[in-house]
Amino acid sequence: xGSFRKVCRWLHRELGFFAVGLTxxxxxxxxxxxxxxxxxxxxxxxxxxxxxxxxGLGPTEEITxxxxxxxxxxxxxxxxxxxxxxxxxxxxxxxxxxVDLNTGGVRxxxxxxxxxxxxxxxxxxNKGKGVWTIVADAYAVLLTLLALSGIFxxxxxxxxxxxGGVLMGLGILLxxxxxxxxxx
Amino acid sequence: MRKSVIMFLILLVAVAGVAVAKDKVYGKGVSEGDxxxxxxxxxDTDSYQGKTVRIEGTAVAICASRGCWVEISSDxxxxxxxxxxxxxxxxxxSKIVGERIAAEGVFTANHVTEENKVCSHKxxxxxxxxxxxxxxxxxxxxxxxxxx
Numbered sequence: 001x002g003s004f005r006k007v008c009r010w011l012h013r014e015l016g017f018f019a020v021g022l023t024x025x026x027x028x029x030x031x032x033x034x035x036x037x038x039x040x041x042x043x044x045x046x047x048x049x050x051x052x053x054x055x056g057l058g059p060t061e062e063i064t065x066x067x068x069x070x071x072x073x074x075x076x077x078x079x080x081x082x083x084x085x086x087x088x089x090x091x092x093x094x095x096x097x098x099v100d101l102n103t104g105g106v107r108x109x110x111x112x113x114x115x116x117x118x119x120x121x122x123x124x125x126n127k128g129k130g131v132w133t134i135v136a137d138a139y140a141v142l143l144t145l146l147a148l149s150g151i152f153x154x155x156x157x158x159x160x161x162x163x164g165g166v167l168m169g170l171g172i173l174l175x176x177x178x179x180x181x182x183x184x
Numbered sequence: 185m186r187k188s189v190i191m192f193l194i195l196l197v198a199v200a201g202v203a204v205a206k207d208k209v210y211g212k213g214v215s216e217g218d219x220x221x222x223x224x225x226x227x228d229t230d231s232y233q234g235k236t237v238r239i240e241g242t243a244v245a246i247c248a249s250r251g252c253w254v255e256i257s258s259d260x261x262x263x264x265x266x267x268x269x270x271x272x273x274x275x276x277x278s279k280i281v282g283e284r285i286a287a288e289g290v291f292t293a294n295h296v297t298e299e300n301k302v303c304s305h306k307x308x309x310x311x312x313x314x315x316x317x318x319x320x321x322x323x324x325x326x327x328x329x330x331x332x
Contacts, residue, residue, distance in 0.1 A: 036249045043248070043278055060261065078282035078332050081244050082261040089244060091282020111248075111278050127251075127275045 008149040015146055022139050029124035032117055042118050045095075046110045054104035057085055064088065067099050071106065211274040211326035214238055214288045222258035222265045225291060229320055232291040237322060239265060243276075243285045243329070251275040254327075256285055266321040280329050289324035 032041035052070040055063050060082045067088055068077060078091045083098075090097040095110040126132055151160055151168065158164055220237045241256040244264060252271045255264040267287045269276075295316045 040249050045248070079242050079284075081242055081257050083244070084262050091242075091244075093279075096281060125272065125275065127277075 005152055005155070008152040011145060012149040012153060015142055015149075019139070019142055019146060022135075022142075025120050026124055026139075029117070029120040033121055033124065041114070041121055043111045043113050046112070048108045048110070050106050050108075052099070052104045052106055055088075055099070055101050057101055060088075063101060067101075071097060071099070073097070206331045208329045208331060209326070210276065210329065211269065211324065212288070213326040214286045214328050219286070222256065223260040223263060226258065226260075226263060226265065226320065229291075229293060233293055235291055236288065237291050238286065238288045239267075239322060240284070240286045241265075243280045243283055246276055246278055246281055248278060251277060253321075254280065254285065254287075256287065266319075267324045267327065268321045269324045269327075274324070274327070276327075276329075280331075283332065284330045285327055286330075287322060287324050287327040289322040289326075292321055292323050294319050294321065 029041075035041070052067070055066050055070065057063075058066075063082075064080050068080070068090060071090065073090075073092060075093065077097075078093065080091065081089045083089050086100055086102045088099045088101055090099065094112065095108065097106060097108045099106050122128060123132060123136075126136055151164070153159075154164060156162065160168070215238070217238055219240050220232075222239055222241060225232045225237060225239070239256060241258060241264075243254045244257045245255040247253045250271060252275070253266050253268045254276050255266055257264055267285075267289065269289075296319050
């Protein structure tokens with residue numbers, strides 16, 4: 001049993017150090033994407049309004065270049081779309097510019113990726129698929145090894161036979177209880 | 185010498201073009217076959233229901249928080265058709281808005297309430313007094329976005 005505990009300690013210590021980076025990525029992103037109903041965890045959005053001379057309700061092929069020239073954007077737009085008779089959407093690299101053709105009112109939404117968090121969420125939700133699926137699978141195995149080796153680190157009253165066992169039981173009971181209650 | 189310079193410039197432009205125009209495949213992508221105009225589908229929704237369609241247009245709006253749907257512009261002004269994909273299976277980034285998108289999936293009609301909740305049995309509707317509308321979507325299996 002002594003050598004088994006030694007192996008567990010070694011595994012737990014070495015893998016624990018290695019898992020710090022990935023654990024932080026998954027934990028921080030986990031908090032962020034858990035509240036996706038309250039905020040956008042990937043991007044920030046900024047709204048800006050101003051006015052241009054009203055272009056009027058002409059044919060789209062005539063109106064579009066007129067609107068683009070009056071908007072005087074810093075870079076050429078990606079595309080445009082007549083959303084309604086009085087609305088033209090101009091798509092830029094960082095968002096959408098909506099122009100009211102009747103009034104000349106302009107509403108620009110700029111979407112910017114949140115620094116660091118965007119990449120963390122990208123990894124956590126495995127949006128890239130491919131090689132990250134292998135990394136994420138390996139991390140899941142690593143976490144399992146950490147959990148299992150952690151059980152045998154301490155012996156005696158603070159270990160599995162005592163307080164540690166009670167805490168472990170509570171930790172196992174929590175998801176089982178929730179699953180039972182959630183299913184009604 | 186001049187010919188060589190012109191040839192070099194043409195090659196440079198071609199390489200730059202390849203580098204700039206980049207296609208990104210999402211999910212299973214789009215198979216070979218005819219593309220159906222969104223206006224044609226929307227003009228005859230009953231005939232297309234349950235059928236696999238390939239559509240094309242500009243991505244004009246996206247689900248900002250989950251990236252699980254994209255509104256694709258029709259060939260008719262002001263008209264769009266929603267491409268809905270399974271949450272988490274395909275995630276569209278916000279940068280696809282304004283890019284050309286080709287998509288494939290099954291055309292479906294959903295009976296929903298004003299709050300976009302699925303309508304239940306007709307008798308229940310009448311009893312509870314809420315009204316239902318039909319919203320159309322392509323339940324997508326894949327898409328290809330051509331980034332400029």
